[in-house]
Amino acid sequence: MVAGRYLRARRKEAFISVIASLTMVGVAIGVATLIVVMSVMNGFRAELLTKILGLNGHFTAIPIESKFSDYAETVRVLEEVDGVSFAVYFVEGQALASGQGNSTGVTVRGMDEENIQKLNLLHQAAEQGGWDGWDESRGIAIGWRLAQTLGVTLGDQVTIINPNGSMTPFGTAPQIKSYPVNVIFDLGMVEFDSFFMYMPLEAAQDYFKLVDEVLKPGMGPLDPLATDEEIDAAYERIGLASAAEVFIDNPDAVTLMRQRIEQIPDMRPMVLTDWRQRNETFFSALQVERVVMFTILSMIILVAAFNIIASLIMLVKDKSADIAVLRTMGATRGAIMRIFSITGTAVGVIGTLTGLVLGLIVAANAESLRAFVSNTLGVAVFPPEVFFLSSLPSKTDPVEVAVVVSVALGLSFLATLYPAWRAAQYDPVEALRYE
Structure with missing residues (x-):
């Protein structure tokens, strides 16, 4: 009182x-x-x-010793590990994108529609256009900030230039191709909306020359005088991937999940990099x-x-x-x-x-x-x-x-x-x- x-x-x-x-x-x-x-x-x-791990995954699995041609089987095995939500494979490379008079460096990532659907953050971020028929579209998806930088909108052509192109008698010729813009997305993060570009998996494999051609099983030595049609028929086209992303249920359990993934029997040799290592600083x-x-x-x-x-x-x-x-x-x-x-x-x-x-x-x-x-x-x-x-x-x-x-x-x-x-x-x- x-x-x-x-x-x-x-x-x-x-x-x-x-x-x-x-x-x-x-x-x-x-x-x-x-x-x-x-x-x-x-x-x-x-x-x-949420943004970083929604696209890049908790683990990045990079193959070593051999070409990553068995990416579909590798992802299937990874998804069977207890504690793994899902895994995706992709093709990735750096290129120069050119639009209506403006150019900028971009990270090009090739993914098929099945894997894009696994990434809810990306799949639901489409502001213009859509992912239906993505694999057959032969187009690209870009962030809205990148679209503003290049001065393009839905349906416009974007030219992508990769210095590591075809070998010629005069040296390496840049790889130059144009693709229509089929999707414009908004992820809400400047880095992804400004520098990431997506294209169908097969188109990315062709563009970055990640294609291996081997003789079909049972084919003997080819006739030196074989025609181009006979050569194409004798060889089998095998697409390659750059790496795989692994998404786990508990982002903090990276040590335990690393042990489980590394203990998978008969798993191809791979280097695992977790999200803490990539973003430690x-x-x-x-x-x-x-x-x-x-x-x-x-x-x-x-x-x-x-x-x-x-x-x-x-x-x-x-x-x-x-x-x-x-x-x-x-x-x-x-x-x-x-x-x-x-x-x-x-x-x-x-x-x-x-x-x-x-x-x-x-x-x-x-x-x-x-x-x-x-x-x-x-x-x-x-x-x-x-x-x-x-x-x-x-x-x-x-x-x-x-x-x-x-x-x-x-x-x-x-x-x-x-x-x-x-x-x-x-x-x-x-x-x-x-x-």
């Missing part, structure tokens, strides 16, 4: 009340800022993981940044806690006569400590709860607020070219929120101990001497 009265300001105590209110606002801002920043960083990491930097940001922003709450100390010390000085009267009426030192501890802690509790509500509201509407600020000021806030993603993601972790609230409440309580102890040490005689 006494602590509650001290929290309610009277006219002569207005200055102390203003300091307490500002302290409360400081705690609320610190808590809200921590919740919003940690939620955005969690969302950023989760969204990047990037995700390590994200983790370090999360820890540093939490530490730095916690200083806001720490500053507010010092304000609690300052406001309580002023309150104790102002209430010295009241403390003396309470002591002469029989109040113990412990009671005096409890009064001022409750007063200071109440400021921290109210500030923390206010910051909690404010932080959760802002974190839940982070993208809407970003778009509003960008449209209002006419300035790109969190530009996708820098932050990789087209929108500002947010994912609130209840455990982290609980830690933030606990830190704020703990610091608020600790900040009350010294002023409350000082109040309990007041000598009633000295306090009332000049009253």
Whole structure:
């Protein structure tokens, strides 16, 4: 009751009340800022993981020792491993794409329709066109940012240039072919929407010369005078793949899944690279940044806690006569400590709860607020070219929120101990001497 009265300001105590209110606002801002920043960083990491692992897989299996002609059988065996969701095979190469007067480097990936359907992220990202009849289309799929860069739209021709073309008496001639744009997709990640291009598997095999021709079984030596038609009939065309991607149920179980895959009997020799190895530096930097940001922003709450100390010390000085009267009426030192501890802690509790509500509201509407600020000021806030993603993601972790609230409440309580102890040490005689 006494602590509650001290929290309610009277006219002569207005200055102390203003300091307490500002302290409360400081705690609320610190808590809200921590919740919003940690939620955005969690969302950023989760969204990047979803996008990166939604296309590139948790393992990349690269064949060694021989040409990767048995890719279909290899993928079937990989999918039988316990813990593997699915696997896909593909052809991949680098090329220069040229559109309506503009050119840019691209990563070309050849996949058939069956494997594209396994990649829900890619299959559902088609904004224009569709994947129906993909294998027979002999066209390409590009991201909307790449389409803007090249100045093309659905149905336009894109010329792809690969320096590793055919051998001629004058050297290597570049491989140059044009393909119509059949699909324009939006994956929501700048890297994929700007630099990735997909084409049917057989078209990619032809373009990158990943085709092996061997004599059909039972065929003897060919007649040196055989015609081209006879030669074509005698040879069997075998397409090759560049590598396979393996998608597992638990992205964090890479060590266990590596052991299971490597223990597959009669599996062809392959080099396995997991997603942590491919993105080790990037995700390590994200983790370090999360820890540093939490530490730095916690200083806001720490500053507010010092304000609690300052406001309580002023309150104790102002209430010295009241403390003396309470002591002469029989109040113990412990009671005096409890009064001022409750007063200071109440400021921290109210500030923390206010910051909690404010932080959760802002974190839940982070993208809407970003778009509003960008449209209002006419300035790109969190530009996708820098932050990789087209929108500002947010994912609130209840455990982290609980830690933030606990830190704020703990610091608020600790900040009350010294002023409350000082109040309990007041000598009633000295306090009332000049009253």
